[in-house]
Amino acid sequence: MSKWRAIIAAVDIGNPLFYLIAVGIGIGVLVEKGSGTSGTNGIKYIAFIAPALLANTAITGVMDETVFPTIEGFKWRKLFFAQNATPITGRQIALGVYLAAVCRAIFSVTIYYILLLLFNVVNLGISILLIPIAVLGGGAFGAIILYFAAKIEKDDQFFNILGRLVIMPMFLFSGTFFPLSSMPIYLQPIGWVSPLWHTTELGREAAFDYGTSGLMVVIHLIYLFTLVIVGVILSRRQFERRLAK
């Protein structure tokens, strides 16, 4: 991973940066012409979507760094089997992959946050909390994905399903570009289970005093930390089992 820093930065940050400019500035003009900032609790539209894009940066970064190395480690190059032939255990390997992925999220999110400062979307201050919040969101999603990646025996359809049926709907229906409550009630559950929505809501509250209730803040935090803990426990067990076959 250390050898690909520039590419990582481009991949993780380029895409959300395009969204920030195209949607945040472009569509933001239309949104604010129509209803001012009343639909977004008084926040400029570009600032409204920024925490979501930041969280998404963490999520895609962690996903790349858990899915590919895991399938590579078990299947393509079998590197995990080489590591497991030393005193290193399957549980340690799982944790190592996970922590490396979280490091990537920290790296990408920090750069993206600096860009948000430069674009004047956020002000330096309490908004710096956006970094740990986005990393937590990425870590929550990554812990669960790590478990599924470690279960895959046949990799042919996994990437398509993950990309099209998980990542894309999650990105669109997690209150990224509009408040989740503006969706019909039967679509809102996508947001409720999505780590992206919880992360985004926390980020908006931290950066802009969005008006989220204290109870909801606690619920968001509990949900995300639960995913981290459950995902890491399951992943560690799955790594150990698969290597011991």
Next chain:
Amino acid sequence: MSKPLISVRGLTKVFGDFTAVDGINFDVAKGESFGLLGPNGAGKSTTMRILAATSTRTSGTVEILDKDPEKFGPLVRAHLGVVPQQDNLDGELTVSENLYIYGRYFGLSKKFITAKIEELLEFAQLEEKRDVKVESLSGGMKRRLTIARGLVSEPDILLLDEPTTGLDPQARHILWDRLFRLKEQGVTLVLTTHFMDEAEQLCDRLVVMDKGAIMAEGTPQGLIKEYSSKEVLEVRFGSDRNKEVAPQLSQMCERMETLPDRILMYTEDGEKLLEQIAAAKLHPTTSLVRRSSLEDVFLRLTGRTLIE
């Protein structure tokens, strides 16, 4: 005799409804070079993964350096060097980086590994490739690097799964030479192979495995003596006539095997037997007298050839 380094009793491994290893027993003594000989699917690799303290067993007992590998995995693995059947080097790293990182997995100090790398590069004849990415190495070089990597922690036991499968003859001979040196240095080797020449060259003692069970155990010479005759006469009459002449030939020797392409006749004196065949006015298209090998032992024990 001192206590064996490896002791296996009633080892069984079942995958679903398939029994890969079926109640095998053996010991390996310190400094010994021990082989598991058998065709693909005999259960050798499964046995090796259990000896490597990575795979779990279904039943039986295994003791490696007086410890149960299932209970003390990391502790046992700290004393083992493992060379898997398929090279699993990190292709994105260079030759010396691969050795370095692997040494760190054992918790070895920077200083120790740095000195060790020089020694291992020389052993593996890869001094000039130290800063080359592993991806661009030849198959034989990768294999030697994998073996060198297995030696980075100065293991008490080196486990080699099919060390020369897939290599060309020259690369195999270089590898055999390297392994022979390790043997001379007193490293305990456990290796699997389906090449009888490899087993004869490298193993002090071996077991012949088939379908998860051990068919015979002994030294290469001992097994040949016990299960085969001194010499073998191979004759070919062409695929149609082989069957025709078989009954007549079987009268002339102690034991005979009719293979699709040739007939193997087991005897103490191959030349004499060939004269007899000529006297009987049977003229084989080709004939060859050779020493008995482990291949013949395997054929005798299982009725099948090693490489099918």
